[in-house]
Amino acid sequence: MIVQFKPSALRQTRWCEYLIRFGLGGAMTVVAGLIAARFGPVIGGLFLAFPAIFPASATLIEKHVRERKEKAGLPGARRGKEAAALDAIGAALGSVGLAAFGLVIWLMIVQSSGWALGLAAASWLAVAMLAWRVRRWL
């Protein structure tokens, strides 16, 4: 299956939904920092992989798919849940990449912060895409 890029999909999201994501993302980043300051890096680091905006994103996906199907005169409730479930499968595969990100940071950030962040981001993307590809082969 070919991966498609559809910028027009951005129009489906309302400005208040973008605002909710921004607020949740910002708030979770602050909370992760406060937790690290209070409980140390061992507990704080866990929250760098907390599913902060996943509930909002999955709810939006379900809502958008349901509305699109109902607009076309089709029952949309089940299709909305299925679309959100597919998103969750993707997040599970992306988590493998996130572990690779953490591994690179753990091993390299003391030597060079900038290089470690760049390599970690590249590792996340490569491993996540590989996991997605492997799942399709299986």
Added chain:
Amino acid sequence: MLEYALRFLAGGIAVSAFAALGDTLRPKSFAGLFGAAPSIALATLLITVSQKGAPFAALEGRSMIVGAFALAAYSWVVCVLLKKFLLSSWTATIAALVVWFVAALGISAALFQPS
């Protein structure tokens, strides 16, 4: 205070950017990869390095590996709750947070000494 204002801004921008990128991609399972993007980490690790030092950030990275596996378990449970139990996305994703907390804190307690 400035540090946390900066964290809020950087985190909000990074999370929104990855979420918007995920919106534009198809199929949905591929777009979902961006639900596990290192948005908070990318936004804050440089701030952490400058404020608390690189060894602190390295320990956060090590814990992040555990958090990532907890996120995988969480996502799988969300998928099951949606497909098998037909819960709404909001209910499934909030209920499954218990799985993330149990997995992340449980594995962390088993593997690491608190510092």
